[in-house]
Amino acid sequence: STMLPLLLLLLPAAHAIDQLGYRPALTEDPKLEGLRTASTFVLDQPRCVFQDYGNAVIWLVVALDQAVPTFNNTAGPGTPETAFQAFPDPVRAYMTLNTTLGSYPCPKPDGDITVLRVGSESSCARDERRPTCNGPLPGPGPYRVKFLALEGSVPVAETRWSLPIMLREAKSTNSISTAGSGHSADMIAITTILSILFAILLAALVAMLFFWGSDSCGSSSSFSKPESVTVRRYNTHHVYDQPAARL
């Protein structure tokens, strides 16, 4: 009589999915400029995570943040319910990037860059015959992803859901202000100094013209044109010996 409860206990266990502790995350090493763009993001490959499931096919599930609680692991990949082309409406989560464990050898060789670029296949984004297309994401998100291992059509293991991933949003060029941050110190220096010099010159010119005709302002260094002094001196005595030219 204890057999029945035991059998009943075992039956659900036979169909339970293993919950792996791994949480998918955006690649942190190496630092990638294109880690998050407007329609793609880059995840670390799940190395050394699915070691016990050598026969399974590992799928990536990409879901809208709000669709995470309602995602059903038994939804098959490549069906209209999980087709990329119908994402994000009405399909709230799609499955893509299927691969066998052989593509994720463990341990990861040093120096290799092991990443998955979600959204890199733009050629099949509108092709309904490719429902598992890894197409560019249609909006900024937020999205959450997890890996799911299927044997045949039976899910056997899953990782945790990632933290929400937000993509970049491009601003309009109108937000760039080209008004300039004011004038540089050089320009202000040039303008100020030249204005002062010019003002001094104008003032000196005015003073100069004001005193035109009057004798030089009392300075003892006034001088006469050297030649005319000589001519004057000679004129008083030898008028006819001088050339007619007057200076």
Place this chain on the structure above:
Amino acid sequence: MAKSDDCIHILQGLLVFGNVIIGMCGIALTAECIYFVSNPPGLYPLLKATENSDISAAAWIGIFVGLALFALSILGIIGVIKASRTLLTVYIILMLITFAFEMASCITAATHRDSLTPELFLKQMLERYQKSEPANNSDSGVTKTWDELMLQNHCCGVQGPSDWQEYTSAFRLTHSDADYPWPRACCVLDAQGLPVNLDGCKLGVPGYYNSNGCYDVISGPVNTYAWGVAWFGFAILCWTFCVLLGTMFYWSGIDY
């Protein structure tokens, strides 16, 4: 009398020397501005596209000011030696007019240089680079200039490849974000002009794409161009100021 004669001769000598320097500087200014006008820096399409031609206007003014300075310096030398009040009056007034023009040219060049901010080039690049229907020659000139700039200097964008991600652009309208996070010219290219590793470039793996911006490369020649006109003119004007003050002092000492 002899002493003030010596003073007079020293003053005359100084003024002649000052005018000789002004004459030579005038020739140099003309030559420099002719060089700038006829041989604009390779980035001239970018400057032209900013629709603000003040720097080249400053260079044109510089040519004529230089010639005027040379002519007036000769007039000044004659006036000083002959100690003629008329000649010197004409000289002083014409020099003041030339001073004013050169002052305008310097200030214009400096102000325009200030307006060439990174934001200006960024907006121009985003709006015109690879525009699918170039409205006029200046759009295709901008595209060609940017391509050459990025290829020759191994740089990308104004501040970096993220310029293409942070803002919408004419480039983005014709090139999808997934295939072209940034233009191919930002990738490290091999001898045939193809990206060494296209996936590495799209991911932004260091070593397969150019991560630094081109603004430093742009601002170098532009600075030379603007400051060559502005600061050299400023130096000439400072020297001219001294010579003019000396000439006015000399003028006031001439007996009539």
